[in-house]
Amino acid sequence: VSALADALSAPALEVAPRLLGAHLTANGVTVRLTEVEAYEGADDPASHAFRGRTPRNDVMFGPAGALYVYFTYGMHYCANVVCGPEGRASAVLLRAGEVVDGLEEARARRGFRPDHDLARGPAKLCQALGLTLADNGAVLDGDEVALELPERSIAGEAMARGPRVGIREAADRPWRFWVAGERTVSVYRPAKAPRPQNRL
DNA sequence: AAACAGATCTACT
């Protein structure tokens, strides 16, 4: 299969930092990824796949190299790159990016905000790229959505790392990666109040 | 058929 699918066949925790600097193209807009988060499957209480396979998270259980898009808060979409290895439902959430092509299109979709805010946040990124549930399961082969890995990985001082945003479970795992000093990186938000005790 | 829950965003101070 393709070199891309091969590179994505590793666990999400390994793939995530390598996606920094990658270019994602969809619907006439290209972003350079500046912030991502790794979600492992059964081992990760914060993952949608933690409680097993359902119609919603089905794509995560499939082969690496597909797009997992989910819907949340009644109005937002967020996109992940499905990783491997086979049989493991791991994925990388695309949290933010810098629009490097299709600026006009992105501005129009986002309502003419400052450019660094066009794709600052997972739902904003999807909106800028025009991604919706219709793109769930799309393969990143270039037909509708294309992913191009960077020639050189972001590494060393250029890469920062910390806890993931907005989750209540496993909030201590430093599985969020971003390009240091980037204005397009979304602001950190701690999770909401802990879950109430289970009822009887 | 009903209840749930939300990997967020915008607005506002």
Added chain:
DNA sequence: GTAGATCTGTTTT
């Protein structure tokens, strides 16, 4: 920096 809207898709009975 913080509050709260928001309302559909998803899951469970």
